[in-house]
Amino acid sequence: MQPNRLLSVLFVLVLATGALAGCMNQTGNQNTGNTKKLIVGSDATFPPMEVYHESNGTFTGFDIDLMREIARVMNYTVEFRNVGWDALPVELSNGNIDVIASSMTITDERKADREFTEPYYLVDQSVMVGKDSGITNVQQLQGKRIAVQGGTTGDLYATNNISGAQVNRFDDYPSAANALVTGAVDAVIMDRPPQVFFASENPSVVVAFDIDTNEPLGFAIKKGRLDLVNQMNDALDQLRADGTLDRLRQKYDL
Amino acid sequence: MRRGLLAVVAVLATALLLASSLGLAQGQDPIARFNVNPTAGGLDTVFVANASSSRGPAPIVKYEWDWEGDGTFIEAGQEATHQYTEEGRYEIVLRVTDANNRTDDARRSVQVGEAAAQPAFEWDSLWDAMPTLLRGALITLQLAALSILLGLPLGILWGLARVSHFKVFSWPAAVYVTVIRGTPLLVQVLISFLIVRPYVNDTFGFEWDAFEAGLFAFVINTSAYQAEIIRAGIQAIPSGQMEAALGMGMTYRQAMRFVIVPQAFRLILPPLTNEFIVLIKDTSLVVAIGMTPPELLGSGRFIISRTQDILEIYVGVALVYLVLTFTLSRIIAHLEKRYRIPGLGIEAPGGLV
Numbered sequence: 234m235q236p237n238r239l240l241s242v243l244f245v246l247v248l249a250t251g252a253l254a255g256c257m258n259q260t261g262n263q264n265t266g267n268t269k270k271l272i273v274g275s276d277a278t279f280p281p282m283e284v285y286h287e288s289n290g291t292f293t294g295f296d297i298d299l300m301r302e303i304a305r306v307m308n309y310t311v312e313f314r315n316v317g318w319d320a321l322p323v324e325l326s327n328g329n330i331d332v333i334a335s336s337m338t339i340t341d342e343r344k345a346d347r348e349f350t351e352p353y354y355l356v357d358q359s360v361m362v363g364k365d366s367g368i369t370n371v372q373q374l375q376g377k378r379i380a381v382q383g384g385t386t387g388d389l390y391a392t393n394n395i396s397g398a399q400v401n402r403f404d405d406y407p408s409a410a411n412a413l414v415t416g417a418v419d420a421v422i423m424d425r426p427p428q429v430f431f432a433s434e435n436p437s438v439v440v441a442f443d444i445d446t447n448e449p450l451g452f453a454i455k456k457g458r459l460d461l462v463n464q465m466n467d468a469l470d471q472l473r474a475d476g477t478l479d480r481l482r483q484k485y486d487l
Numbered sequence: 488m489r490r491g492l493l494a495v496v497a498v499l500a501t502a503l504l505l506a507s508s509l510g511l512a513q514g515q516d517p518i519a520r521f522n523v524n525p526t527a528g529g530l531d532t533v534f535v536a537n538a539s540s541s542r543g544p545a546p547i548v549k550y551e552w553d554w555e556g557d558g559t560f561i562e563a564g565q566e567a568t569h570q571y572t573e574e575g576r577y578e579i580v581l582r583v584t585d586a587n588n589r590t591d592d593a594r595r596s597v598q599v600g601e602a603a604a605q606p607a608f609e610w611d612s613l614w615d616a617m618p619t620l621l622r623g624a625l626i627t628l629q630l631a632a633l634s635i636l637l638g639l640p641l642g643i644l645w646g647l648a649r650v651s652h653f654k655v656f657s658w659p660a661a662v663y664v665t666v667i668r669g670t671p672l673l674v675q676v677l678i679s680f681l682i683v684r685p686y687v688n689d690t691f692g693f694e695w696d697a698f699e700a701g702l703f704a705f706v707i708n709t710s711a712y713q714a715e716i717i718r719a720g721i722q723a724i725p726s727g728q729m730e731a732a733l734g735m736g737m738t739y740r741q742a743m744r745f746v747i748v749p750q751a752f753r754l755i756l757p758p759l760t761n762e763f764i765v766l767i768k769d770t771s772l773v774v775a776i777g778m779t780p781p782e783l784l785g786s787g788r789f790i791i792s793r794t795q796d797i798l799e800i801y802v803g804v805a806l807v808y809l810v811l812t813f814t815l816s817r818i819i820a821h822l823e824k825r826y827r828i829p830g831l832g833i834e835a836p837g838g839l840v
Contacts, residue, residue, distance in 0.1 A: 486594075
């Protein structure tokens with residue numbers, strides 16, 4: 234942490250106690266519209282889509298690579314920030330991030346408070362269960378304990394379509410998936426790619442079947458910033474045409 | 488006339504674009520993709536592979552399957568089934584060929600029979616994670632130490648206000664302490680991150696991130712607890728001392744400064760350091776706001792998101808917290824013994840935290 238940030242915390246504390254504010258210099262070097270830099274928020278606990286490496290502070294994954302390519306085409310620099318899933322929309326609307334790149338399904342409800350690019354990938358929900366559970370279809374999930382990441386389309390599906398299910402909402406995907414490994418729940422409903430990744434690393438669980446929801450994933454952008462939406466769509470078109478998108482999908486086995 | 492010309496140009500341009508994109512498409516490989524259900528089973532299990540999600544610029548004309556991963560492909564349809572005769576882990580390879588005679592492979596793994604038993608606790612996983620966890624522990628310590636240091640002056644101010652005879656001071660202090668101590672720290676962290684931070688960033692042009700927002704919440708929170716600790720310390724000094732000091736002609740301020748506070752300070756040292764230990768553990772709440780670079784618990788959770796070693800990592804995280812708090816409590820017990828006022832307060836216990 235830089236000293237002036239520390240000072241800024243102190244400064245607000247002084248204000249809060251109602252004492253003299255003093256004559257602090259305002260730093261005022263916020264990211265403004267013309268710096269040509271995209272700040273991208275991602276809930277980076279979601280391999281293979283978005284992953285954070287705390288050893289060197291880097292991000293990898295399909296969404297991350299695609300976002301880098303988009304920024305390259307648009308001639309922007311890009312900076313990634315890890316933001317919890319619940320906080321992503323708030324961060325977007327208060328301008329702390331410009332784009333959400335976090336495997337976000339385009340839904341009507343979400344479109345009400347944010348813009349989306351054109352879809353860049355279609356994803357199905359999938360159901361992961363214990364290896365010996367014998368669960369092979371949706372009917373068998375009735376009345377079962379189901380782990381989801383709260384506020385995801387998997388959560389919506391479990392809540393609305395499976396009668397009598399006890400839905401456990403976790404704040405990130407690994408916690409939901411690990412609840413299955415430890416036997417705390419009977420099934421996990423989530424986008425297919427992370428489930429396949431998780432099951433491939435964990436022999437005690439299997440991806441039993443898919444629920445064909447065919448959901449379009451898009452990058453979310455602050456409501457009203459249509460200029461950015463259009464630029465990103467143009468970039469996406471170009472990446473689709475020159476084969477970059479397909480190459481990235483192959484790279485991550487999507 | 489002009490508009491007509493424009494339309495012609497537009498149509499020509501579109502045609503050109505279409506032609507060029509078609510040309511590009513012809514130069515591309517198809518994409519082989521398939522699902523296999525189930526991904527694990529026994530010798531009686533029929534594995535069903537479905538390649539309907541494969542696609543290509545040109546129609547796919549041939550689907551070949553290598554079920555054993557040994558290079559022998561069998562041509563079958565878009566959907567193929569297989570039953571294994573031996574247990575083990577197999578890699579299934581799908582090769583698609585399109586009308587332009589271009590091919591692409593895709594791979595999926597299945598488990599037949601019991602997977603090799605996993606060791607219950609892999610010390611290696613814990614060992615490998617240690618450098619990352621220790622780096623996280625440094626950030627934890629940084630966060631806790633800054634909170635306690637920045638919180639102390641604030642806590643002293645609120646604490647003095649709390650014991651003041653003037654209601655203008657004591658009332659706001661009482662309200663502050665009640666509100667902050669009466670609401671969960673997690674809620675305060677979220678409010679600080681989601682509401683206070685954007686506000687101060689907008690208003691003052693700061694660049695607060697999760698770290699600063701978390702720090703702010705911890706400082707506010709700990710200052711309320713410290714205020715109570717300081718109030719208790721001051722009130723623990725027998726009131727006769729204040730009366731005697733005033734009787735000797737000292738002012739209230741002088742009595743506070745030279746008689747009450749020096750004794751109170753030594754009395755509050757144990758609870759204050761205890762507050763520091765509590766704070767070390769409480770800083771783990773910043774995982775709720777996804778702080779990066781992550782502190783101790785956050786580091787562990789990022790490792791888990793990639794390696795899934797829940798047991799090893801959470802045990803490792805707990806161990807590091809324990810080492811931090813235990814070491815600190817030993818240092819503190821030592822300090823307490825040294826600075827104790829004979830006859831005032833309780834003797835430091837020899838035990839753990």
